[in-house]
Structure formats: structure tokens, C-alpha cells
Amino acid sequence: MLLSELSGLIGLKLAGKDKEISGVNTLELAGPTELSFLANAKYEDKLSTTKAAAVVLEEKYTDQVESALISENPYMDLAKAMHVFSKPQGCLEGIHELAFVHNDADVDDTATVYPFAFIGKGTVVGPNCKVFAGAYVGEDCTIGAGSILYPNCTVMAATAIGAGVIVQPGAVIGGDGFGYAQVAGKHMKIPQIGTVELGDQVEVGANACIDRASLDVTRIGSGSKLDNLVQIAHNVTTGDDCLIISQSGVAGSTKLGKNVIIAAQAGLVDNIKIGDGAIIGAQAGVPNDVKPGFIGAGSPLQDQRSFLRSSVSIRKLPVMGKKISALEKRIKALEAELFKGNEDE
Amino acid sequence: MLLSELSGLIGLKLAGKDKEISGVNTLELAGPTELSFLANAKYEDKLSTTKAAAVVLEEKYTDQVESALISENPYMDLAKAMHVFSKPQGCLEGIHELAFVHNDADVDDTATVYPFAFIGKGTVVGPNCKVFAGAYVGEDCTIGAGSILYPNCTVMAATAIGAGVIVQPGAVIGGDGFGYAQVAGKHMKIPQIGTVELGDQVEVGANACIDRASLDVTRIGSGSKLDNLVQIAHNVTTGDDCLIISQSGVAGSTKLGKNVIIAAQAGLVDNIKIGDGAIIGAQAGVPNDVKPGFIGAGSPLQDQRSFLRSSVSIRKLPVMGKKISALEKRIKALEAELFKGNEDE
């Protein structure tokens, strides 16, 4: 594809020579037919050494390369260029004869269903969906237009999935929530008879788990993205456009506002509320409600600045202990001296 | 179903008007044909506003609703009612022609095996079991009566699963333990030739992992429940009726007593013993044996009270540091003054 053609597709102004472009790569790795990008000023010096055919960059850097696509948000425009060049996963189309589609399921003619995929009774699969091999969709589900269920993911009964959703391999949506009534030291299973709803454009990471509600619904807001191995317990709800990074867990009935970010390996207890736009640091432990816009870290959660101060202080703890001991001795000496002084008077 | 009929089924006394009941829901969400429950006194005020047809509650609240099922343990009895109304997952019965059942496997006539399920050589699947699509059961396994293997779970060779066990989607039972002999900087795999045993009524969460033993057996006691994404390493054993919450991990050969509770994202090192009834807090790190009944939190584990005190103290650390500096100055001043005073004498 010509650079001029690409610039039209992604809506950027071309400065410099037109060239043939075959793909996208980093400044270091790009070859003479690849497009690259400068999204971080600290890599500016790589502009002089890159072999890239052209670079997506801010206007002020234009003169440093032979061909540029001028952008106000190079990272976003790079993403657009990558969409042009990216090849979707998969090598089949249509409904394969080794797929299982229940007689009472309704799979759109434009959908692709791989061998060994399972579509249960009463389930509706929308236009242009792709259901890969080994994906299981139970009964009475709806899968919105253009959604992709990657291999070996599981969607249990009565799950409602929006449009443009991506479920990475191995993810489990609608497994039973973890609920038991305690009866004389035994754990009596509480049937999990609620459901799961995913809004539009949600992404669920590989081997992530979203449990069905005990009653009511577990809901992930539109545009929210969950990374690999994330755990979402029963009756959790999130607002739109949240990011929940790898290996984090949200316990039962906790409510996230919109645009919440939870970094990796963090844990949130059950039945709390996280305000819009809050940011929870990696490995944090969140025991209580969090206000909108709060930026926190640590377990238990502190505000970011206190956390950093505490972290530094913890390293000084052994020294602090020694200082206290030293002070105790000096005070003892002072007390002895002062007591003696009093006696002398 | 009539409320009077339901009350008979779950063994509760009906007070008030008989009504048609179609399902179960919370006090807030229940409609006029749904049963609700009051399990926590703090929601008592919702009794006056609920639209529920009837409520499971303790006797003292009876007068506040038109129809009540009187219970000494409303949460437990709610669970019983939910069992009446819950519809099991799945839409097929019998052994599907697209299932693979080895000629030398023994699958009970009353069992259900979905398309794309795999039953290996020499494996015995008991009465009323359900093996969902994509579930893999290797050779020489036994699956006890009424057990459910949900989609895409994996049960490797020689695993013994009790009766009434539930394996959620994507769980892996009997994968190799992580064992290597170090030989000149290389890691030489130690074959994992042991097995896994799950007692009766065990539940294994979605994408949880229970490794096979290197030698001997990894064992989960009857009635124990493992949540999603839990890791159980080789040669671990647990007593009966343990609860291991999401994303926790138990390292090799560690032994849990009965009725142990491990909260979310906790980690236990290898080769330790956890006494009966111990409770380990969320995100705890457990480096040593734990006594029966111990309630602990933190990493490394402390008793619950010490942990809470330490947590509070950590937040005060920067202040403590400043206090120590201030004390040092004041002592220096005192010393100077006292020294001067001595000279004056």
C-alpha cells in the first residue's frame, strides 16, 4: 500500500516522499517498507538512525525524516495504521460441519463457527461473529454483532454479550459464583441463578473469569477491558471504560464506577464502591469504598503519596529502631545526670 | 408452584396467605410472584417496601409481611428454595455421537456426555454425571455419581473424583507438578507420576489448577470448595470442608487441616501445616506452620490483631520518623544545656 493511500485511510497529512508500505514496526526494528512512530520524546534520537520508510510523529519532528505522517496523537494513529495492516486470527469461514449448533439456536448467516465449537439451545449469534474451535456457548445466550469468541473460552447459559466484544482464549464467563451457606461446618451450595451481561466493545483476557450472579446480574460496562487471569466475582458491576489489569480480583457485589483503572495483582474486597476515575495501584488491597478520582496504592490502600512515603519509611525501620534505642540511652543518661544535679543542689 | 407446596419441600412453616411463586430474588428486586429473604437485620426496613410475594425470615419479623416462611437460618433455607427453582446448566442428555468415549471406558447409561467431550481408556464415569463439551478426562480416571464436569475443564490420567463433585469450566486437575532437578544450571524435569484425589462434594472453580503429585497423591478433602484461579501444587492435601478463595495458591506438599479458610490472593509456602479451622486473610503470605483456629493476616502472616495494629502503624511511619528527628534535636539541646549546667557548677 502506498503511504499516500494509508494517510488517507487514517486521516493524516503526509509530509515528504511517497513510498510503498508493507507493515508497521518500532523505530529500531522497522525495515525500509515499514511505517514506524514516535510517541515518546525520549526516543527522538532514533529518528536519525531508523530505517523505517516513514514515521508517524508530531509536526515539530517532521524535518528529521524523509517521509512523515503528521499526527497530534501518534500512538492513536499508529493503532489505526496497525488496524489497516493487521490480519485477523483464523483460517476458516462459515459454519463448519464439525461444529455443534443446536437446532433451536439462531446463528447469523454471516457468522463463522469453527469445528468443535458448541452453540446451545435458544442462543442467538449475531452477524459477523466468530466462534473459534472449542468455544462453548451455553443455552439462551446472545452474542452481539461482530463479537469474537476465541478458542476454548466458555460462555455459560443466559449470558448476554454485546456487540464488538472480544473474549480471549480460555476465558470463562458465567461460571458459578462462590456462594455457600454454612450449616454445621459444612458448606451448602447456593445455586447461582443470576446471569452475566457484557456491554459493547468489552474485552475479556485469556483465562479470565467472570462469575454469574447468585441472583440478578454480574455486569461489565461497555468499553471496559479485562486483562488475562482477572477474577470478577458474582454480582460485581463495572461502569463503562474500566481497565482491569492482569491477575487482579474483584470480590462479590463490589461496584466500580466508570473509567476506573485497577493495576495488576490488586484485590478488592466484596460489597464496596469504587468511584469514577479512581486508579488502584498494582498489588493493592482495597478494603473500603474509594472516592471518585482517588489514586491509591498499597495493602491496605493508601493515597499514592502516603504509600510512597510509607514505602520509603519501611526501609528505614531497622534504623528507626536503633535510633529509638539510642535515644532511650541518652535520655536515661540525662535523667541520671539531672537527678544527680538535683541532689547536688 | 404454590408457596404452601414450596414450604413443604424445604420444611418451613408458612405464615399468611398462600400464593403462586415463580422464583427467588432480593428484597429490592423481587416481583409479585417471587420469594425473597431477610438474612441480615440491617435490611429489615426493606420489608415494608418489597414487592416480593413472600419472604423467608426469622419468626420475629413475621408480622411485617403478608406471607412469610419462618426460618431459623434464612440464608440456608433460601439456598434450599433456590435449589427448587434453579435450572441446571445444559441442553442435552445422553451420550452424544460427537463425543469421544474410548472403547475401554465405562460410562454409566444415565450419564450425559456432550459433543467434543473426551473420555479416555479405562475411565469410569458414574451414574447421572454430566460431562460438558470440551471436557477432557484422561485414562484410568473415576468420576463419582452425580458429578459435573463443565466445559473445557481437563482431568488428567488416573484422577479419582468423588461423588457430587463440580468442576467449573476451564479447571485443570492433574496437570504436572512443577518439579525439576538442578543439573549444571539446567532444569531437568522430574516426572510427576503421582495422582490427584478429590473427595465427595468438592467444587473446583473456573480455571483453577490442582497439580498431580510427583509421587503419592494430591488430595482435596470432601466438601472442600476451591474458587476460581486457585493454584494447588503437587502433593498438597486438604482436610474436609476447606474454603480456598479466588487466586490463592498453596505450594507443594503443604497440608491443610479441616475447615481451613484461605481468603483471596493468599499464598502458602511449601511443606507447612495449617491446623484445623485456621483462617488466613486475603493477600496473606504464610511462611510457617499455622496452629488450629489461628486467625491471621499479612505477609508474613501475623495474628489478625497484630496485623491490624501494624497496618495502622505503617501509615504513621512518616510521622514517627519526624518525631524521632524532633526528639533527637530536643535531646541534643538538653545534653548541651545539661553539660553547660555541669560546667556552671
Next chain:
Amino acid sequence: MLLSELSGLIGLKLAGKDKEISGVNTLELAGPTELSFLANAKYEDKLSTTKAAAVVLEEKYTDQVESALISENPYMDLAKAMHVFSKPQGCLEGIHELAFVHNDADVDDTATVYPFAFIGKGTVVGPNCKVFAGAYVGEDCTIGAGSILYPNCTVMAATAIGAGVIVQPGAVIGGDGFGYAQVAGKHMKIPQIGTVELGDQVEVGANACIDRASLDVTRIGSGSKLDNLVQIAHNVTTGDDCLIISQSGVAGSTKLGKNVIIAAQAGLVDNIKIGDGAIIGAQAGVPNDVKPGFIGAGSPLQDQRSFLRSSVSIRKLPVMGKKISALEKRIKALEAELFKGNEDE
């Protein structure tokens, strides 16, 4: 098999009586036809009570048993003996008629492909590979000789897997990395157009995840072993012979040297470098580069000794707080006294 025959196979000297050996077990559990081992001096007393037919042990213990295999590294030689007796998982051979193998895939005649396994277009599966039921291998992959893909694992397009690799059940290799450009509060997906490469003899644990690179490649060095539920983000690379224990996570573009060990539940932030031979403790949080050979623990990471000191100190924190308060009072008293003293003069 005769002990003398086994001793020849694994290259050890037999001392004592020849016997029939049927398997391997611990000193405590071994029966009269089983081989056992003494790899840790603290179990020496079990030599007198074991029922094992023979024991792999260091020369100095030879006289304590009837039959011994003399070894300088009993644990390693045990592993060799276990390889002799271990029976590989699985009960089928050849390419099953219920497998899906794309017409343009190239599967070696000696490979085994189970029912419900999927081999995509352009993919090459080498000699003696085993692809179990429910395993998905996308298009344009290469699977090196002798590699094993256990049930329900997923290998997405263009992944290159070396020889002798083991992928445990449910593992996901080549799922999309977690990359989004922020556009007015929305998260715009950045296509993940890079790949994944696993060297020879790599092992990937059950339900572990290795994301494909956004650009370029995510690479796991030869001989590296990843435990269950590990998360490897896009563009991570590791050197050879690393060990990454269960539930740990490595964020995007972080580079591990060779022979790095990361203990369980640890987390490494993105874009850092971990030097050769570094050891990261369980539950550690690693925010910065780590030098070769560094042994660290804690979150944020400290060197092992400082971490232990800090851990002890944290428990003393409430006491330290009280000491500081006590010192403050004593100083106040001293100041009052000294001030009075001054007045007296």
C-alpha cells in the same frame, strides 16, 4: 525390571542385592518392589524403617540398606529413574478422524493428534509431537519435534514453539497483549500483530498465559519453565533456563536474563530489566531494574536481608510507637526540670 538393569540405564553403581523393581516412591511409602531415594540428610533415619527394595543415595549411606544405587546427586538420578518408570499421559496414537487438520497444514506422520484438536492452515507439527483433545493451534505456527500440547491449550497464529516443549492443559500462548490508545476516555484497541516464540525444552504451566507481542516478539528462552497461572505480557523476553513460579506476572516489555528465578505470586512492572541469575521472592513487587545475581523480596523489592529486617521491624511497629510516646514524655519532663533548674540558678 531388575535393579541391575535400571542401574545400567541411569548410569549408577549397584551396591548390594539385585531385586525386581516396579516403580519409585518415597522412603515412607515405598513397598518391597519400589526404588526410593535419600536426597536430604535429615531423612537419614528413615533408611532403617523403609520397606523400599533399594535406595538411591550417596556412598556414605550405602551400608544402611540392603540394596543401593550410589549417586552423587540422588535427586537428579531419582528423576532419571522416574523417567524410566513414568507412563506418558494419553491413550491414542496417530491422527484421529475427529481431529481437524487444515489441508494446508503439515503434520508429521509420527505425530499424534487427538479428536477435537485443531491444526490451522500453514502450521507445521514436527515428529513425535502429541496434540491432545481440545488443543487449538492456529495458522502459520511451528511445533518442534517431540513437543506435547496438552488438552484444551491454545496456541494462536504464527507462534513458533521449539522442540521438546510441554504446554500444560488450558495454557494460552499468543492471546492478544493488553494494549489500548486512550482517546477521549475510551480505550482504542491496538492490534497485537507481533508473535510468540518458545525455545526448546520450555514448559508452560496449566492455565498460564503468554501474550503475543504488539509488534516484534514475546520470547521465552530455551529451558525456561513457567508454572501454572503465570502471566507473561506482550513483548516480554526471558533468557534461557528461567523459573517462573505459579501466579507470578511479568508486565509488558520487561526483559529477564538467563537463570532468573521468580517465586510465586510476584509481580514485575513493565519495561524493566532483570539481570542473569537474579532471584525474586514470593509475593514480591518489582518496580525497577534488578542487577544480576541480586536476591530480593518484598513489595517494593528490597534485598533479602533488608526485607527480613523490615519484616521483623514491622511487627515491632506498635511497640515503637509507644516507645516514642514514652520518650516524648520523659523529654518533656527533663525539659521542664532543666528549665526550672536554670531558673533556680
